Amino acid sequence: MIEETNVKNKKIVVIGNGMIGQRFLEQLVSRSETHPIDITVFCAEPRPAYDRVQLTSFFSGKSADELNLVPEGFFEQHGITLRLGDKAVAIDRARKVVRSARGHELPYDKLVLATGSYPFVPKVPGTEWQDCFVYRAIEDLEAIRMAASQARVGTVIGGGLLGLEAAKALHDLGLKTHVVEFAPRLMAVQLDDSGGRLLRHKIEALGVAVHTSKQTREIVKGETCRHKLLFADGSMLETDLIVFSAGIRPRDQLAKAAGLSIGERGGIAVNDHCQTNDADIYALGECALWSGRLYGLVAPGYQMAEVTARHLTGEHDARFPGADMSTKLKLLGVDVASIGDAHGVAPDALNYVFTDEASGIYKKLVVSGDRKRLLGAVLVGEANDYGSLLQLTLNAIPLPEHPEDLILPAREGGASKGLGVDALPDTALICSCNNVSKGGLCSAIAAGATSLGALKKGTKAATSCGGCGPMVKQILDSELKKQGVDVKNYLCEHFAYSRQELFHLTRVGGLKTFDQIITKHGQGRGCDICKPAVASILAACWNEYILKPKHAPLQDTNDYYLANLQKDGTYSIVPRVPGGEILPEKLIVLGEVAKKFGLYTKITGAQRIDLFGARVEQLPLIWKDLVDAGFESGHAYGKALRTVKSCVGSTWCRYGVQDSVTMAINIENRYRGLRSPHKLKMAVSGCTRECAEAQGKDVGIIATEKGWNLYVCGNGGIKPRHADLLAKDLDDRTLVQYIDRFLMFYIRTGDRLQRTATWLENLEGGIDYVRKVVCEDSLGLGAELEADMQKFVDSYECEWKKAINDPETLKRFRHFVNSEEPDRNVVFVAERGQIRPARADEREEREMKAESVV
Amino acid sequence: MSARPKVQMDIGQEWVAVCKLTDIVPDTGVCALVDGRQVAVFRLHDDSVYAIDNHDPFSRANVLSRGIVGDLKGECVIASPVYKQHFSLASGQCLEEADVRIAVFPTRVEGGMVLVNIHINK
Numbered sequence: 001m002i003e004e005t006n007v008k009n010k011k012i013v014v015i016g017n018g019m020i021g022q023r024f025l026e027q028l029v030s031r032s033e034t035h036p037i038d039i040t041v042f043c044a045e046p047r048p049a050y051d052r053v054q055l056t057s058f059f060s061g062k063s064a065d066e067l068n069l070v071p072e073g074f075f076e077q078h079g080i081t082l083r084l085g086d087k088a089v090a091i092d093r094a095r096k097v098v099r100s101a102r103g104h105e106l107p108y109d110k111l112v113l114a115t116g117s118y119p120f121v122p123k124v125p126g127t128e129w130q131d132c133f134v135y136r137a138i139e140d141l142e143a144i145r146m147a148a149s150q151a152r153v154g155t156v157i158g159g160g161l162l163g164l165e166a167a168k169a170l171h172d173l174g175l176k177t178h179v180v181e182f183a184p185r186l187m188a189v190q191l192d193d194s195g196g197r198l199l200r201h202k203i204e205a206l207g208v209a210v211h212t213s214k215q216t217r218e219i220v221k222g223e224t225c226r227h228k229l230l231f232a233d234g235s236m237l238e239t240d241l242i243v244f245s246a247g248i249r250p251r252d253q254l255a256k257a258a259g260l261s262i263g264e265r266g267g268i269a270v271n272d273h274c275q276t277n278d279a280d281i282y283a284l285g286e287c288a289l290w291s292g293r294l295y296g297l298v299a300p301g302y303q304m305a306e307v308t309a310r311h312l313t314g315e316h317d318a319r320f321p322g323a324d325m326s327t328k329l330k331l332l333g334v335d336v337a338s339i340g341d342a343h344g345v346a347p348d349a350l351n352y353v354f355t356d357e358a359s360g361i362y363k364k365l366v367v368s369g370d371r372k373r374l375l376g377a378v379l380v381g382e383a384n385d386y387g388s389l390l391q392l393t394l395n396a397i398p399l400p401e402h403p404e405d406l407i408l409p410a411r412e413g414g415a416s417k418g419l420g421v422d423a424l425p426d427t428a429l430i431c432s433c434n435n436v437s438k439g440g441l442c443s444a445i446a447a448g449a450t451s452l453g454a455l456k457k458g459t460k461a462a463t464s465c466g467g468c469g470p471m472v473k474q475i476l477d478s479e480l481k482k483q484g485v486d487v488k489n490y491l492c493e494h495f496a497y498s499r500q501e502l503f504h505l506t507r508v509g510g511l512k513t514f515d516q517i518i519t520k521h522g523q524g525r526g527c528d529i530c531k532p533a534v535a536s537i538l539a540a541c542w543n544e545y546i547l548k549p550k551h552a553p554l555q556d557t558n559d560y561y562l563a564n565l566q567k568d569g570t571y572s573i574v575p576r577v578p579g580g581e582i583l584p585e586k587l588i589v590l591g592e593v594a595k596k597f598g599l600y601t602k603i604t605g606a607q608r609i610d611l612f613g614a615r616v617e618q619l620p621l622i623w624k625d626l627v628d629a630g631f632e633s634g635h636a637y638g639k640a641l642r643t644v645k646s647c648v649g650s651t652w653c654r655y656g657v658q659d660s661v662t663m664a665i666n667i668e669n670r671y672r673g674l675r676s677p678h679k680l681k682m683a684v685s686g687c688t689r690e691c692a693e694a695q696g697k698d699v700g701i702i703a704t705e706k707g708w709n710l711y712v713c714g715n716g717g718i719k720p721r722h723a724d725l726l727a728k729d730l731d732d733r734t735l736v737q738y739i740d741r742f743l744m745f746y747i748r749t750g751d752r753l754q755r756t757a758t759w760l761e762n763l764e765g766g767i768d769y770v771r772k773v774v775c776e777d778s779l780g781l782g783a784e785l786e787a788d789m790q791k792f793v794d795s796y797e798c799e800w801k802k803a804i805n806d807p808e809t810l811k812r813f814r815h816f817v818n819s820e821e822p823d824r825n826v827v828f829v830a831e832r833g834q835i836r837p838a839r840a841d842e843r844e845e846r847e848m849k850a851e852s853v854v
Numbered sequence: 855m856s857a858r859p860k861v862q863m864d865i866g867q868e869w870v871a872v873c874k875l876t877d878i879v880p881d882t883g884v885c886a887l888v889d890g891r892q893v894a895v896f897r898l899h900d901d902s903v904y905a906i907d908n909h910d911p912f913s914r915a916n917v918l919s920r921g922i923v924g925d926l927k928g929e930c931v932i933a934s935p936v937y938k939q940h941f942s943l944a945s946g947q948c949l950e951e952a953d954v955r956i957a958v959f960p961t962r963v964e965g966g967m968v969l970v971n972i973h974i975n976k
């Protein structure tokens with residue numbers, strides 16, 4: 001029954017070099033290294049396989065080269081003939097040859113069809129207009145980009161996954177964007193009505209117009225735009241360009257013409273080995289119909305590629321088991337995920353639904369009638385739990401007693417309800433794109449892939465859609481912990497301690513220099529990781545002047561020059577403006593100093609003013625003027641307190657209930673210059689309207705009728721986090737007392753470059769524990785922490801004031817040790833009336849001119 | 855600002871004196887202008903002296919003298935202050951990118967002066 005499927009000395013022809021065709025080639029050559037095979041590939045597109053999943057990133061600047069999926073020299077190395085830009089047009093099964101558009105005839109022993117699909121364009125009069133596009137290949141995107149540069153309004157027909165992705169692209173290209181959907185809701189396949197409605201609100205909030213239940217009848221010439229869409233219900237829509245994303249259809253024409261069996265609604269029918277009804281012909285990827293199902297995703301296609309390669313190389317029992325269609329996406333910045341039986345079609349399925357219209361979150365669980373198993377889920381607005389819910393579904397893990405806890409928001413202070421990765425069996429499929437199981441990850445970790453980078457490289461997990469990334473990281477962390485290595489906590493190769501441990505050793509041992517610390521507790525001479533970390537510990541423990549020569553070699557360049565290094569080697573200067581309140585006279589001084597030294601000025605994102613483009617030798621001169629005018633260092637260069645942002649509060653604002661400005665100024669002056677594991681940001685708002693965005697800060701203070709609410713561990717930046725409420729309705733004195741304790745506790749226990757938000761997330765016991773330590777003094781450390789802070793406050797000095805008065809320190813502010821010349825590599829050009837660093841091409845142009853003058 | 859040694863005299867064989875050894879704080883660097891070329895000169899804790907190109911090939915800024923000195927697996931290195939790649943002080947080899955290597959120059963200390971020769975690229 002089973003064919004002789006060994007490929008040795010056989011001619012293999014592959015039609016299509018898309019994502020799946022390419023994966024098949026890689027699988028095939030890796031399995032037949034010992035016996036060379038004769039492979040020819042027909043590729044209709046002008047370039048070999050590229051990452052179609054990331055297609056949209058072409059608009060955000062990724063080049064075609066960067067999307068390329070073919071390793072360099074791949075075809076040559078494996079002796080594969082690639083017929084680029086040549087389309088297969090006929091298969092003669094009797095003679096076993098394939099004919100191409102360029103007239104080549106190629107015999108095959110085994111034929112593999114990986115022709116993918118094509119976008120479906122509904123038969124509507126007017127689609128022949130040149131402003132109608134599809135969204136499938138790099139050429140399509142090039143054409144859309146061209147057309148968009150001449151257009152104002154763009155419309156996407158189709159509100160499914162791809163349509164919304166295309167809409168985002170048009171929106172990002174600066175077009176007023178419309179989405180037209182035939183069904184009554186968006187993403188009809190994945191979402192139910194409530195989920196679709198919520199997604200619609202979110203998308204509309206971004207300025208993209210959504211029109212559902214609209215059937216396009218005709219496209220005619222427009223009045224205000226180039227075209228006009230006429231809908232069946234009589235309404236119409238003006239638009240300059242149109243992108244069709246109304247679904248895809250398997251590209252099966254070639255197979256059909258060759259008499260292969262085709263499904264009723266298209267698709268080349270295949271068995272579990274991916275063979276068509278002609279055992280010498282295989283089909284895989286989007287063109288293949290397996291068990292009545294078409295898969296429009298890469299992960300199932302990758303599995304088919306592997307099965308086909310195994311079957312062809314003699315593994316007769318290689319079977320495609322079917323695949324999961326769960327997906328997680330970020331559409332127009334909205335998280336959307338759908339898992340398993342999202343519509344609850346199973347007969348006795350029960351639904352749990354949670355909707356929070358205020359925050360735009362919708363979550364639905366579909367569970368089995370006995371409430372023991374999770375069958376499916378829908379998440380809109382927040383999909384952090386996608387990984388763990390998917391695992392519950394795929395592995396049929398018994399549900400907790402109250403399944404609803406899985407989607408209800410954690411109450412303040414409540415423990416996290418997510419099931420840990422340790423609960424998963426080894427067979428749990430973690431990365432479905434690349435078919436990596438938990439067991440696979442664990443053995444790679446055991447074999448030495450102890451960093452995320454190494455693990456990704458070694459297993460390919462998390463390298464395609466990236467959806468499994470957080471889970472891969474959790475497994476890595478958990479495995480490392482079990483091995484007892486906890487590598488990531490060691491500062492670096494010089495210290496087998498975490499920052500917290502080193503802080504303790506330094507403080508208890510009374511150690512005052514890096515040399516003492518490394519001699520006693522480390523090895524080697526140190527590096528750019530441990531030196532600044534130790535500098536920060538020393539500063540926090542003893543608050544000695546950081547520019548003392550013995551500390552100088554430890555400082556990162558920003559701390560060494562008390563300014564922020566910019567890309568061209570110049571520095572920027574941010575003087576402190578406590579609470580954001582500034583005298584007109586001081587504003588004028590900033591302007592005058594900027595003019596005098598020709599600096600670029602900009603208001604920063606944190607209520608102060610940054611002066612850019614200062615050369616090292618200018619820094620002391622600039623600061624002399626600033627210090628004379630009463631400015632202090634703003635520590636923008638340090639892992640230290642940055643600013644305390646404020647709103648005007650009760651002094652001016654009709655809603656304010658406390659004087660937020662005065663509080664902000666007091667707080668900023670108290671903690672200015674405080675060195676910590678990472679930078680510290682604070683804010684004070686005068687009422688719950690929260691104009692100072694205090695809940696996005698490490699320490700946030702919000703006024704109440706009775707006093708102040710204290711929030712901690714918020715973050716903007718890379719991974720925003722809302723702060724947690726630590727204590728309510730505090731009076732001024734208690735507020736400061738709690739902040740003292742909180743900050744010192746963090747400084748003692750935080751890891752290197754760990755903001756308070758990540759610190760809290762890694763702290764056992766979470767905010768409840770912090771509350772016990774800070775508010776209830778559970779460790780009996782309160783008085784000590786406050787005393788440490790008071791000592792710091794009492795010994796504060798402005799680093800710049802001290803620097804400009806110390807000839808020893810001033811010596812370092814020069815570019816050359818043996819010349820007064822400035823760095824000629826620093827070149828500025830003018831833009832909007834100010835300076836900016838010249839780009840490389842501008843610099844070269846200048847040099848050429850200078851040379852021709854000489 | 856304090857007076858600087860303006861010495862740039864030739865001491866035979868194109869060796870140029872750039873500064874006094876004590877002008878460099880141990881385990882830090884300075885930048886010297888040698889025949890029009892920017893050279894980063896480092897003094898380590900044991901008073902050994904290294905000279906490398908001051909130009910950082912990654913940021914294209916002249917800033918390597920301002921990096922942090924250290925050792926990685928026993929190799930003396932300087933970390934670029936911009937994007938933190940490491941360069942071997944002995945060979946100029948970049949530790950992160952195998953095909954990036956910067957110029958390294960021989961140095962001597964004579965009579966308390968640091969001498970650099972940029973005409974011999976080690």
Ligand code: SRM
Nearest residue numbers: 564572603604605606608610636642715716717718719755
């Ligand atoms: C100048 C400024 C941008 C501006 O033109 O407005 C700025 C500039 C830089 N930011 Fe920022 N950030 C500035 C406000 C912010 C804000 C807004 C704020 O503070 O309200 C944020 C988000 C809030 C937050 O931090 O939670 C912000 C989040 C970041 C992050 C991400 C931090 C995080 O925890 O995810 C980094 C990267 C880092 O620190 O590792 C960063 C790093 C940087 C660095 C240091 C990057 C670098 O190494 O060159 C930039 C150099 C500063 C300089 O002066 O040359 N900057 N940065 C703002 C200076 C504010 C100030 O007056 O001190």
Ligand SMILES: Cc1cc2nc3c(=O)[nH]c(=O)nc-3n(C[C@H](O)[C@H](O)[C@H](O)COP(=O)(O)OP(=O)(O)OC[C@H]3O[C@@H](n4cnc5c(N)ncnc54)[C@H](O)[C@@H]3O)c2cc1C
Nearest residue numbers: 016018019020021044052087088115116285286296297298
């Ligand atoms: C914008 C966009 C976003 C996507 N996002 C995701 C995502 O997030 N997750 C996900 O899982 N999937 C996503 N997909 C789907 C994914 O790209 C496809 O599932 C995958 O590319 C299918 O691979 P394939 O090889 O079967 O088909 P294709 O990649 O389409 O390759 C088929 C190739 O065969 C060529 N061909 C066809 N006929 C012939 C012939 N007769 N002769 C020669 N060559 C021929 C075609 O020109 C094409 O190059 C996305 C698709 C698009 C367009």
Ligand code: SF4
Nearest residue numbers: 647653656686687691
């Ligand atoms: S936070 Fe309150 S007091 Fe402050 S400006 Fe806004 S509304 Fe006014």
Ligand code: FES
Nearest residue numbers: 431433464465466
């Ligand atoms: S699931 Fe897509 S990369 Fe892992």
